[in-house]
Amino acid sequence: MKIRSSKAKWIAVCFVLPALIIYTVFQIIPLIGAFYFSLSDWNGLAGSPITFVGLDNFKRIFEDAGFILSLKNMAKMVILSVLFHTPIALLMAVAIQGKTKGAKFFKAVYFVPTVFPLTAVGLLWYFIFMPNGSLNTILTNIGLEKLAVPWLVENATAMNTIIFVNIWAGVGYYMVILLAGLTTISTDVYEAAAIDGATPVKRFFYITVPLLKPIIKMCILMDIIGSVKVFDLVFVMTEGGPNGLTNLPTTLMYQEAFKYDHYGVGSAIGIIILLICLAGTILSEVVTSKKEES
Amino acid sequence: MKKRWKRILAVALACTTIAGLAAGCGSNEKESDKIKIRLLTRMAGTSPQVQIYKDILDEFQEKHPEVEIVDDSQGDDGSFNNILKTDMSSGTMANIFRIQGVANLEKYIDEGYLLDFSPYLEEDAEWGGGFTEGSLNYYKVPGKDGIYGIPCESGLIGVYYNERIFKECGIDKFPETWTEFLDAIDKINAKDYTPIAMGAKTSYMAGHLHDLIFYRWMGTEAAKLLGNRELKWTDSDVVQTLEFVKELNDRHAFTDGVVGLSDDIVKADFQNGKAAMMITGPWNITSFKNPDECPEAENIQLAKFPYFEEKPEFKNEDMQVISPYMVNGKLEGKELELTLELVKMLTNKEAAERFANETSQLIPRTDIEVDETKVDPLFTKNVELCAESTGVAVDVFDFDPLASMQDRTRNSIVSMFTGTSAEDAAKEIQAEVDKGE
Numbered sequence: 001m002k003i004r005s006s007k008a009k010w011i012a013v014c015f016v017l018p019a020l021i022i023y024t025v026f027q028i029i030p031l032i033g034a035f036y037f038s039l040s041d042w043n044g045l046a047g048s049p050i051t052f053v054g055l056d057n058f059k060r061i062f063e064d065a066g067f068i069l070s071l072k073n074m075a076k077m078v079i080l081s082v083l084f085h086t087p088i089a090l091l092m093a094v095a096i097q098g099k100t101k102g103a104k105f106f107k108a109v110y111f112v113p114t115v116f117p118l119t120a121v122g123l124l125w126y127f128i129f130m131p132n133g134s135l136n137t138i139l140t141n142i143g144l145e146k147l148a149v150p151w152l153v154e155n156a157t158a159m160n161t162i163i164f165v166n167i168w169a170g171v172g173y174y175m176v177i178l179l180a181g182l183t184t185i186s187t188d189v190y191e192a193a194a195i196d197g198a199t200p201v202k203r204f205f206y207i208t209v210p211l212l213k214p215i216i217k218m219c220i221l222m223d224i225i226g227s228v229k230v231f232d233l234v235f236v237m238t239e240g241g242p243n244g245l246t247n248l249p250t251t252l253m254y255q256e257a258f259k260y261d262h263y264g265v266g267s268a269i270g271i272i273i274l275l276i277c278l279a280g281t282i283l284s285e286v287v288t289s290k291k292e293e294s
Numbered sequence: 295m296k297k298r299w300k301r302i303l304a305v306a307l308a309c310t311t312i313a314g315l316a317a318g319c320g321s322n323e324k325e326s327d328k329i330k331i332r333l334l335t336r337m338a339g340t341s342p343q344v345q346i347y348k349d350i351l352d353e354f355q356e357k358h359p360e361v362e363i364v365d366d367s368q369g370d371d372g373s374f375n376n377i378l379k380t381d382m383s384s385g386t387m388a389n390i391f392r393i394q395g396v397a398n399l400e401k402y403i404d405e406g407y408l409l410d411f412s413p414y415l416e417e418d419a420e421w422g423g424g425f426t427e428g429s430l431n432y433y434k435v436p437g438k439d440g441i442y443g444i445p446c447e448s449g450l451i452g453v454y455y456n457e458r459i460f461k462e463c464g465i466d467k468f469p470e471t472w473t474e475f476l477d478a479i480d481k482i483n484a485k486d487y488t489p490i491a492m493g494a495k496t497s498y499m500a501g502h503l504h505d506l507i508f509y510r511w512m513g514t515e516a517a518k519l520l521g522n523r524e525l526k527w528t529d530s531d532v533v534q535t536l537e538f539v540k541e542l543n544d545r546h547a548f549t550d551g552v553v554g555l556s557d558d559i560v561k562a563d564f565q566n567g568k569a570a571m572m573i574t575g576p577w578n579i580t581s582f583k584n585p586d587e588c589p590e591a592e593n594i595q596l597a598k599f600p601y602f603e604e605k606p607e608f609k610n611e612d613m614q615v616i617s618p619y620m621v622n623g624k625l626e627g628k629e630l631e632l633t634l635e636l637v638k639m640l641t642n643k644e645a646a647e648r649f650a651n652e653t654s655q656l657i658p659r660t661d662i663e664v665d666e667t668k669v670d671p672l673f674t675k676n677v678e679l680c681a682e683s684t685g686v687a688v689d690v691f692d693f694d695p696l697a698s699m700q701d702r703t704r705n706s707i708v709s710m711f712t713g714t715s716a717e718d719a720a721k722e723i724q725a726e727v728d729k730g731e
Contacts, residue, residue, distance in 0.1 A: 043401055044379060044382055044383045045382050045383070045401060045402065045405050045407070046382065046383055046384055046385030046386075046405075047385060047405050047406075048401065048404075048405055060729075129554075130495075130551070130554050130555060130556075130559070131549070131550060131551020131552075131554040131555055132549070132551065132555070132559070150550070150551035150553065150554045151554070152495075152554045153551060153553040153554040153712060154712075155712075238495070239495070241495065241497065241553070241705060241708065242494070242495075242553045242554075242705070242708050242709060242711075242712055243705040243706065243708055243709035243712070243714075244705065255701065257379075258375060258376060258379045259375065259697065259698070259700075259701060260696075260697045260698035260701070261379075261697045262698075263383070
């Protein structure tokens with residue numbers, strides 16, 4: 001739509017301006033600042049010199065085994081979250097949609113973890129998974145003491161346990177989004193398919209999934225960005241430990257900038273996280289678009 | 295008409311946003327003529343120590359109604375650290391605050407963020423002359439003139455032990471030497487108690503254990519040598535100190551899954567008589583002696599960490615906690631005068647006696663009279679043991695100029711509980727030093 005009168009143009013500008021100013025002040029300027037700091041060395045003290053070091057911070061990060069491990073952890077977190085969040089949420093949404101008995105109750109129950117702050121969720125699960133926590137106590141009491149391991153400590157289980165909690169905490173959120181999407185699909189389509197003899201499974205794969213594709217796409221996108229940004233859960237459950245085993249780039253960024261006074265390195269990690277988010281977004285867009293075309 | 299309203303609404307929205315942002319960026323100094331004194335300490339919560347601290351702030355406020363006190367103190371380490379770092383990077387330091395460590399203070403001094411207390415300590419002999427020499431010396435930064443912290447808390451980091459469990463295990467006296475200590479651990483294990491309450495998820499606990507071993511094996515001066523790079527973490531003696539920590543773990547001195555447990559959980563084990571020993575400082579005395587919180591209150595005793603038979607010269611090289619109040623070096627005039635007055639009120643003889651007699655917190659002063667009928671015997675014992683110290687230091691990394699050494703050393707020590715060798719842990723720590731250099 002073209003705005004012809006200059007008066008209308010000014011009104012439009014005035015409406016857009018508040019959002020634009022807020023976005024610029026709180027998003028664009030800090031982003032430029034982070035980029036600037038990522039190329040500099042600064043000890044975090046106001047008044048002390050900021051030295052330009054080029055790409056040294058990035059070089060240092062990629063030479064650091066701790067950062068490479070955190071990248072692997074993040075990749076694992078993103079892949080497993082995407083693989084489990086949306087499919088489980090979709091199945092749950094389909095199961096409780098419409099006139100299913102107790103739908104409202106289950107909707108509330110599944111959504112509850114999303115309402116809790118992630119820090120509270122982290123603490124809750126920490127008490128379950130800690131070496132003398134409820135899970136190990138139950139396993140020991142039922143004679144499965146061999147399965148009782150320090151879940152948040154062992155190489156094989158620590159990161160997977162955190163990913164499990166992340167999936168548990170987020171699945172309700174995606175379920176509600178998909179549930180809203182399901183309401184937009186007309187019941188006529190299902191009825192017509194039923195008359196044609198389509199089984200519930202076929203109806204799910206040939207009606208529900210294709211018609212929900214834009215929403216599923218959005219869920220995956222949000223999941224990728226959300227998983228890359230996970231911080232609080234790790235911070236509460238393990239603080240990135242033991243010895244960096246469960247660190248993510250986000251927790252490393254916090255440690256470098258706020259604990260070790262390496263603001264340049266911390267900012268460089270921030271920029272890398274941003275680039276990963278962008279790459280993930282573009283990749284998911286390309287993959288889903290290609291599928292649509294085919 | 296509709297269009298007109300639309301226009302007004304659009305302009306109003308834009309103006310409000312711009313005004314809001316401008317107000318956010320501006321200063322609100324003119325709002326009040328009061329002098330603002332902001333404190334950022336660790337004195338937060340509901341403990342008796344915090345209550346006295348707050349009482350003193352109230353007394354000061356009453357005396358100086360022209361002052362507005364803003365107490366941003368945080369009990370949680372992470373929250374405290376976040377505010378401190380934000381203050382530093384924005385140049386809005388609190389009037390009174392604290393920074394952990396000594397060697398890393400140099401950059402703050404260079405930027406003028408730390409006040410040198412020496413002239414004020416000399417000027418007010420009654421206040422300044424009362425502090426123990428060692429505690430003030432601790433805040434003399436290598437290469438800089440002056441004293442940059444006023445000690446507000448001190449005390450021995452020692453071994454609090456459950457006498458009942460020891461007797462039940464056939465140990466009549468707390469072990470004085472390392473060999474006796476290992477023997478005691480075996481006996482305690484045999485009776486199915488956890489020998490040492492250790493929660494390495496909060497890694498300071500493992501760090502403190504290593505600090506104690508380090509000072510007993512190499513003396514407190516060696517920590518300074520590590521800080522100024524005359525010693526390396528990979529030197530055989532330093533590796534040996536790490537090896538001793540690993541030896542304790544291999545001997546099952548700690549509960550299984552030690553790395554996944556936090557300090558509050560193992561503290562509860564100790565208080566409930568499940569663990570025989572806990573390495574900690576005087577801040578826990580009140581909770582150890584409170585029968586409501588600690589069913590084993592009557593049985594808890596304090597001893598120094600055992601020494602190594604081959605190193606008797608370091609028998610009394612101790613780890614002590616020393617926490618400071620620091621003052622913003624940029625303050626001047628009336629604001630500085632009032633801030634110093636508040637620091638004096640928080641650390642003078644009267645305050646020190648209140649803290650000692652009512653809460654077992656020791657401000658390291660020589661002029662305090664402790665009422666032995668009021669204070670806990672554990673506190674008296676702590677003071678007695680402190681008096682035996684031939685050398686005093688806090689954490690080993692306190693003498694290191696690299697801020698990352700706190701996490702690096704503690705994390706590497708903790709990694710030994712999950713299988714890393716002492717040599718590899720030492721290499722990992724040394725690599726951090728080399729990277730920092």
